Amino acid sequence: MDDTTPGSHSSRLVVIGGDAAGMSAASQARRLKGPGELEIVAFERGHYASYSACGIPYWVGGEVTGPEELIARTPEEHRARGIDLRMRTEVTEIDVAGQRVRARDVESGAESWTPYDHLVIATGARPIRPDMPGADASGVHGVQTLDDGRALLDTLARARGRRAVVVGAGYIGVEMAEALINRGYEVTVVNRGREPMSTLDPDMGRLVHRAMEGLGIRMVNDTEVTEVRTDAEGHVRAVVTPDAEYPADVVVLGIGVRPETSLARAAGLPLGEHGGLLTDRAMRVRGHENVWAGGDCVEVLDLVSGRERYIALGTHANKHGQVIGTNVGGDYATFPGVVGTAVSKVCDLEIARTGLREKDAHRAGLRFVTATIESTSRAGYYPDASPMTVKMLAERRTGRLLGVQIVGREGAGKRVDIAAVALTAGMTVDQMTALDLGYAPPFSPVWDPVLVAARKAAKAVRDS
Amino acid sequence: MDDTTPGSHSSRLVVIGGDAAGMSAASQARRLKGPGELEIVAFERGHYASYSACGIPYWVGGEVTGPEELIARTPEEHRARGIDLRMRTEVTEIDVAGQRVRARDVESGAESWTPYDHLVIATGARPIRPDMPGADASGVHGVQTLDDGRALLDTLARARGRRAVVVGAGYIGVEMAEALINRGYEVTVVNRGREPMSTLDPDMGRLVHRAMEGLGIRMVNDTEVTEVRTDAEGHVRAVVTPDAEYPADVVVLGIGVRPETSLARAAGLPLGEHGGLLTDRAMRVRGHENVWAGGDCVEVLDLVSGRERYIALGTHANKHGQVIGTNVGGDYATFPGVVGTAVSKVCDLEIARTGLREKDAHRAGLRFVTATIESTSRAGYYPDASPMTVKMLAERRTGRLLGVQIVGREGAGKRVDIAAVALTAGMTVDQMTALDLGYAPPFSPVWDPVLVAARKAAKAVRDS
Structure with a gap:
């Protein structure tokens, strides 16, 4: 049995995958176009949609009491907003030429084709x-x-x-x-x-x-x-x-995980060296006007190395969905790329990174210097000032910031955002030494640890 | 009685004011030039040098046990590094044409002139x-x-x-x-x-x-x-x-405080509309090749409005001193200006700002939009996620970020650094929506509060 084709007055958006990228795209498209203009059908093979997978360790650890806390929006809430979200329904084939997908009801095994005007592939990742x-x-x-x-x-x-x-x-x-x-x-x-x-x-x-x-x-x-x-x-x-x-x-x-792109591969869509879908900046699958992809199934441009990378991270998936939904909804948005920021913690140890590691820089053909410093999260005399190690990589000659890694206690992790913005802006480490960062004794030493690292890196660039 | 003039083999740096800017300048110059090349004399009228005035509220509040904790380096430590720091000695006159300063021993009242080759004015501020x-x-x-x-x-x-x-x-x-x-x-x-x-x-x-x-x-x-x-x-x-x-x-x-520039005024040095000394980017007093000034007695360029501002803040004083010392030491450094970042707290409430307030933007002749959002410091489901309000100002038409203000609990204050770097880089709020900021549930919602504000501000720019 086939779904009816879209009526003459509306077009249809089909979304494969009901988590961050897919449902962000659906929700944003819906904000811009009402049900009379755009029909939205989303297929999710699992029991849950729109949830924070990043929160699972905290559920297991007991900080979060139940899975419902990790659900941003229930299927019923999506349906109330005019998104036809079909749970436990797995897409088994994409027919790009015919502009349709085949989906199977996981319980009954019943299959049917659904035509689309726009397709969003948000099939996520599978664990290795x-x-x-x-x-x-x-x-x-x-x-x-x-x-x-x-x-x-x-x-x-x-x-x-x-x-x-x-x-x-x-x-x-x-x-x-x-x-x-x-x-x-x-x-x-x-x-x-x-x-x-x-x-x-x-x-x-x-x-x-x-x-x-x-x-x-x-x-x-x-x-x-x-x-x-x-x-x-x-x-x-x-x-x-x-x-x-x-x-x-x-x-x-x-x-780790790999991009879940078996459907896309079977449909002949372009995949990169990491196995993820390749898109343009508007998150359109390369060479396909009306096929979009985002989240853990795509590769992203690394703005520091200029190469494609694979990073499965909820924050990117949400941005991709937002961009896709904006474009499908008739407005315009782009996802320019990433600098590779990640932050995590193990008990009270905070771990953060952005940009290139030494081996990434080597691989990209870059010559660089490194500087590692130890400082504290607050003024040394302020209670609970805790030690923090900051490592910085900068390009030889140009002094361009290439990457920052931070390990410390409270206040260490999010300091990496300073470097993430500086990387995006293409700043040199010398320029960074003059950054006007927030200072007061409970928040930082008078020289923020990132500035101390930038000063040492700038000296290493001059001496190199 | 006069000091001996510097010997033929060395020049003399005289520093007025023994706190952050003055002693940073002295220390950095000393790192680059040994006592055989550069004699350094510093005058401080008070009982303490090189201390963190920003730490005084925490000393009074009991978080810091004594004033010695606030002292970064004692007079003896400075002297051991070859800096002739004269405590309780007040400079009473600067003779720019004669390249000398007159100083008075506060205890004995004895006065003498000291010639200089380079002069650093770091006289700080006086409370209103x-x-x-x-x-x-x-x-x-x-x-x-x-x-x-x-x-x-x-x-x-x-x-x-x-x-x-x-x-x-x-x-x-x-x-x-x-x-x-x-x-x-x-x-x-x-x-x-x-x-x-x-x-x-x-x-x-x-x-x-x-x-x-x-x-x-x-x-x-x-x-x-x-x-x-x-x-x-x-x-x-x-x-x-x-x-x-x-x-x-x-x-x-x-x-509040005002720049302490009575000596500079009497010496005919150039002061700005806020009463602070005016310098070039190398922190040289305008029009004076060998007179430098930094810290709470100078005005600084506001990179957002393009106008001079007066901001008394230890972190700027330290940077000024570093720049002056580098230049006096024969190397090269500049202080490009500030974006007006400040962070403070009252008990567990964190308060941060950077860039222009509405009235600053009006005064600078800028047309702008504002966006205010409420979000949380961590993923909403993560324990101790606390509310945070972010206000953002962006220029009409161009969308350039003009300012950010944040009020919240733990994790709110230093988020302003994201905006401080973006302001320095001249980013638009639309560009900011794509920033690759650190995300994990204990650190941030999947959309960092700064990104949520940037999205709302970008929409306000489009709609304006």
Whole structure:
């Protein structure tokens, strides 16, 4: 059975994926065009739409009481705004030439084609599952969706012991380590890299490593999980590496995600080197006038290196959706790109980065200097001034800021925004030394740590 | 008696004023030139040098235990680095044509001339004392110097009652109100403006007003103190306004400061409309090759309005000193100007501003739109997410950011740095909507409050 084609007076927007990018696009298009002008149909294969996946670690950790707190807008609320959101309905094919998608009701298996005038692909990401024995055992969990979060909490409620192994030490890995510590678990993090947080240079990751150990987290670096061992009932029992075996009552996989672009690939749409969809600045899929894409399934332009990157992050997904909805709604907006800002925390340790790491700069063919300084979050004499390490990369000769990494306690993380704006503006580190940043003893030393780093980096540029 | 003239092999730098700007200049010049090349003499009329005046409210409030914590470097430490810092020695005349200054030993009254090759004027600011009966009574205190702080603490130790009146509701006024609340005082703030914090627009000052009242501070706006009444021993007893009388055991004056430029004025050096010294970008006094000035005695270029402003703030003084010392030391540095960033707090309320207020924009002949939004410091579902109000001004037509004001709790204040960098870079509010700011639920909603304000301001620009 086919949906009816759009009436002569209205066009139809079809959205694949009911989370941040897709529903932001739908909502913004709806703000600009009423139901008489634009029909909006959105397909979501899961049980939840419009939720904050970034909040899952805090739900698991107990800071957030239930999944409903993570839901920005319910399906009913979307429908009340004139968005025909169809839950548990999976799109199985995009027919670009025919301007239609085929969708299947997950419960009944019934399939039908829906024609579109505009298509938004917001299929998100899928977690990387290691290819090894036991990877799908009971008690092994990803934390990508609210369904994943609920399954993990069920395992924790039934677990016989209190030993957790987290595989991967990126931001999901460290956030899940914190969540499990908060749940009273004995936590081991097994990590392929030299240090945790491979989004930082290893010298800065080392600071995270030490802080995690200080929190009682066992950190095992430079190794690979080769097997998940199970008991007689098929439940996880231990995680095995080439050198050791770590008993585990629960295993959390935090080894990253890949763009979910199998539909797009099958439809012949352009994918980049990281497997994400390629778009123009208006978030239109390259070469396709009426196909748009955003969120965790697209690659984005890195404004610092000038190359495409893959970054799965809710804040980008929301911006993409906003831009797409504005354009589909007949107005104009663009997403110029990213500088690679990310911030996370493990207990009271704040970890932030923006721009290029040393290896990114090498890869982009850039010659650079680095400067690392230690300072404090407040004036040294003010109560609760806490130490903070700032590392800065600047291009040789030009002095252009290339990247900043910050590790510290309260007040460290969001300081990275200073560098994010400076990177966007193409500032040099010398220009940054004169920035008029907020100063008062409870907020900053008289020289903000970012300024101290900029001064040292500017000197390194002059001396290079 | 005259000092010996500098020897043939070295030149002499004379610094007037031993606090942030002066001693930063001296220290930086010393880093670049050894004592064989450059002799450095610095005169300070007070008992302390190189201290954080911004820390005085926290000393009075008890967060900082003693004045020694506020001293960045002692006179002995300066001397050990080859800086001849002469305490309790007041410069009484600058002879620009003769390249010499006359200084008087405050204790002995002895005077002598000291010749210079380079002169740094860092005479700071003097607090505005209202011209009214009782303004100099015992128990009435400014909080400009460490000596002031000590005198105020002596009064508090001896005070018979616990009623304090703070005159003025700028950042010193609100910080002193907090300090006195922390000391267990019943605090009344008497303020000439419509709302406290006249560095904000009144609609934002209103939020500070309400929060101060919530803290138990009595806030009296729109009035003027006409008299300070004293008891038989000449100690303060009450503060009088046209409408009322406020009993007081101690009075703190926080009605602002003026540049201390009487020496410079007498020497015929160029002063601006706010009474501060005028310099070029290298911090050289205009028209004088070897006379430099920095800190609270100079006017600075406002990069947003293109006009000179007067801002007494330690962070600028330190930068000025650094720039002067670099230039005197034979290298090159400039201070390009300010955007007017300031941050302060009263108990857990954070107050921040940068750029132009509505009246500054009017005065500069700019047409503008405003946007005010409410958001939260963290994702709404994350524990301790606290409300935050952000007001943004943008120029009509161009959409250029003109100013930002933020009032909120933890995490509000330093967010103003995002706007400070954007102002420096000349960004439009539309460009700001795409800024790649740090996002994770413990740090920010998925749309940072600054981005929410930028979106609303961008819409206001389009609609204007």
